[in-house]
Amino acid sequence: MTAVDPSAPKSAYDRSCAATASGGTDGRAIRDVLDRIGDKWSLLVIGTLRDERLRFSELQRHIPGISQRMLTLTLRQLERDGLITRTVHAEVPPRVEYELTELGATLIEVATALAEWAIARHPLIEQSRAAYDAR
Amino acid sequence: MTAVDPSAPKSAYDRSCAATASGGTDGRAIRDVLDRIGDKWSLLVIGTLRDERLRFSELQRHIPGISQRMLTLTLRQLERDGLITRTVHAEVPPRVEYELTELGATLIEVATALAEWAIARHPLIEQSRAAYDAR
DNA sequence: CCGAATCCTGATGGATACTG
DNA sequence: CAGTATCCATCAGGATTCGG
Numbered sequence: 001m002t003a004v005d006p007s008a009p010k011s012a013y014d015r016s017c018a019a020t021a022s023g024g025t026d027g028r029a030i031r032d033v034l035d036r037i038g039d040k041w042s043l044l045v046i047g048t049l050r051d052e053r054l055r056f057s058e059l060q061r062h063i064p065g066i067s068q069r070m071l072t073l074t075l076r077q078l079e080r081d082g083l084i085t086r087t088v089h090a091e092v093p094p095r096v097e098y099e100l101t102e103l104g105a106t107l108i109e110v111a112t113a114l115a116e117w118a119i120a121r122h123p124l125i126e127q128s129r130a131a132y133d134a135r
Numbered sequence: 136m137t138a139v140d141p142s143a144p145k146s147a148y149d150r151s152c153a154a155t156a157s158g159g160t161d162g163r164a165i166r167d168v169l170d171r172i173g174d175k176w177s178l179l180v181i182g183t184l185r186d187e188r189l190r191f192s193e194l195q196r197h198i199p200g201i202s203q204r205m206l207t208l209t210l211r212q213l214e215r216d217g218l219i220t221r222t223v224h225a226e227v228p229p230r231v232e233y234e235l236t237e238l239g240a241t242l243i244e245v246a247t248a249l250a251e252w253a254i255a256r257h258p259l260i261e262q263s264r265a266a267y268d269a270r
Numbered sequence: 271c272c273g274a275a276t277c278c279t280g281a282t283g284g285a286t287a288c289t290g
Numbered sequence: 291c292a293g294t295a296t297c298c299a300t301c302a303g304g305a306t307t308c309g310g
Contacts, residue, residue: 029257030178030250038173040283043165056292067284072293082263093291094290103259110245110252115165117245122164124238128217175303191272202304207273228271229310 036081041066041074043111046100049084050108053099083107171216176201176209178246181235184219185243188234218242 037043041063048054048062060071075098078084083104089095100108172178176198183189183197195206210233213219218239224230235243 025257026250026254029253032257032260033249033253034173034178038169043169068293069285069295070283073283080264080267081260082267083260088292094293096292103256103263106256107252110248113245113248114168115161117242118164118168119161121238121241122160122167125167125216125218128238129215132215132217203273204275204305205303208303223272229273231272 036077037107037111039074041070042078045071045074045078046083046104046107046111049098049100049104053097055095055097059098078104171212172242172246174209176205177213180206180209180213181218181239181242181246184233184235184239188232190230190232194233213239 037046044063044066045059048059054062056071056075059075060066060068063071066074075084075086079086079098082101085099085101087097087099089097172181179198179201180194183194189197191206191210194210195201195203198206201209210219210221214221214233217236220234220236222232222234224232
């Protein structure tokens with residue numbers, strides 16, 4: 001399960017690697033997505049909204065350490081990208097709820113794969129770092 | 136294939152989401168990996184080394200736009216994390232070759248999934264952005 | 271050829287104070 | 291409650307120069 005089939009046909013990844021640097025369409029796609037999920041909070045917000053529709057203050061409690069500013073900015077970006085929806089209820093005090101879209105839900109699948117890889121391989125990485133730093 | 140099963144047991148992703156913010160072990164794993172592949176060049180270098188062992192100058196040619204400095208830094212990080220190996224051949228002029236490790240090869244699999252998601256969903260994202268900006 | 275060292279810029283993100 | 295506005299520190303990363 002670890003080896004990569006060298007005879008595999010050109011994959012999205014192959015195309016992306018050449019395309020990213022040369023500015024092709026696929027490359028922009030990869031860069032766009034990486035810029036989003038690569039930032040500090042987006043993936044965390046997505047994950048928090050996985051199976052709950054939450055309001056602003058609830059999100060802030062679920063994600064310790066996030067500032068109001070960053071939560072706002074992150075939510076705006078995700079909404080703009082169509083990964084979450086923002087619903088304002090006309091009440092006092094105001095109530096705003098955020099929910100994952102279908103598109104956002106599909107991202108969780110690949111994010112899960114990434115998270116599982118990270119958790120599974122992290123010990124090896126830490127070990128490698130320790131060995132490297134010890135030289 | 137798009138929907139997420141709400142009855143699914145706690146996944147690595149669930150754990151990671153809570154753990155990342157609270158500083159748990161899993162959370163650090165996710166953050167570490169995201170900090171690596173989320174940066175500008177790492178994933179691109181990994182992809183370029185997918186099925187070729189390349190030397191420094193070759194990498195630089197394969198990845199247009201990367202500076203010497205960033206290539207060096209990126210390679211050092213990846214080597215430290217055990218994702219690539221660095222081999223110095225005692226010759227003049229010097230020849231240094233970089234190669235993917237087994238660990239690095241496993242990363243390509245999840246990176247491919249991410250790349251495919253990005254390319255497949257990018258049109259919807261762009262469309263959503265356009266709609267958002269038009270308001 | 272393969273870097274290391276230095277300088278410099280823009281972007282990211284935290285802290286804080288204020289508002290409808 | 292759910293933001294907005296402002297200021298400020300940090301840092302990734304580009305350009306350039308020098309060295310083994």
